[in-house]
Amino acid sequence: MIPIKIISVVGARPNFMKIAPFVKAIEGHNALHPDKPVRHILVHTGQHYDMRMSEGFFRSLSIPDPDINLEIGSGTHAEQVGQTMIAFEKVLLQERPDWVVVVGDVNATLACSVTAKKLCIKVCHIEAGLRSGDITMPEEINRLVTDRLSDLLLTPDRLSNENLRREGVLDEKIGFVGNIMIDTLEANREKAANLDPSAILRENLLMPGADCPALNGSYALLTMHRPSNVDQKEILEPILNFLTDEVAVRMPVIWPIHPRTRKMLQTFGLWSKAMSCSNLVLLHPIGYHEMLRLNMQATVMLTDSGGLQEECCVLGTPCLTLRWNTERPVTLKEHGGASVLVGNNVERIRNEFLITLELDRSPQRPDLWDGKAAVRCVEELLRK
Structure with a gap:
């Protein structure tokens, strides 16, 4: 059987905590279903260039070394997005994946989703539907564009589901999976x-x-x-x-x-x-x-x-x-x-x-913030 091929993308420190459980969930799937394997390629765009804030996170969260590092580094928003698109297009033309998985709202998320869609490759956005309503934030632009282009939108909470529905996203494109960041918290608590x-x-x-x-x-x-x-x-x-x-x-x-x-x-x-x-x-x-x-x-x-x-x-x-x-x-x-x-x-x-100063601690768990979001992400992808 030809394995499904997925390229997932990280670009900056906030992505690392989100991709770690996703990588582990794919490994778990392959161990349980050797007859239905997923071939996973991890691409690091290199948007974070500070050693303390990047490589240390890969080691501490047991994220495997990236299969491909684009080494984009610093620059203006336009420079980062443009250079990432040029470099990532070459990766996609060589690998021809079935899916590109992007996470969060960094410049790499925007750049790689646009590049994939121009090559008619399906895009999955983990942490879809978040909205601040502040269009002056670069991250909000990244979120809006990525969600508009994505074929599968995996959301962290029910408020995000409603945001997408108000924007006209069809229910069949939305997968409510919970917060993948909490997977990392629970695994490392x-x-x-x-x-x-x-x-x-x-x-x-x-x-x-x-x-x-x-x-x-x-x-x-x-x-x-x-x-x-x-x-x-x-x-x-x-x-x-x-x-x-x-x-x-x-x-x-x-x-x-x-x-x-x-x-x-x-x-x-x-x-x-x-x-x-x-x-x-x-x-x-x-x-x-x-x-x-x-x-x-x-x-x-x-x-x-x-x-x-x-x-x-x-x-x-x-x-x-x-x-x-x-x-x-x-x-x-x-x-x-x-x-x-x-x-x-x-x-x-x-x-x-x-x-x-007068408050006591009061831990709260929104729906599906249970440490199992990554498994649901993989299940949603494989159902499509």
């Missing part, structure tokens, strides 16, 4: 729980030898990288002042700092203030397990990351989302989640932070 939070800090300090606070009480966990939060001094400086002058006087603030954010702090002359706050603990970008362990125990998360919103929902970590909108509304309090939108207005952040 025990390993993360066994890590020592204090050791995570010591091993990842930006300033080796600096004092590390004991993490036996309350602490805040922070990630921030979006241009809307870090690219303007009049926005970034008040947030930093709030962190150093108000949050850090109450509890340690653990901040694995994104290269973009570090660069902008230095550009705006704010780096010395961040470095001089003794209770603001600046870390290099950390691995998946390390971040998961810190999230398990954090009193509050402040983040502009969509993936961390989802993890906070399942872990029950109160989450202040530093955005004015989200493509993951299922994680918000009004839908039973743990997150509240605070944007980048310090007064609103402060008010919600003080409310959050």
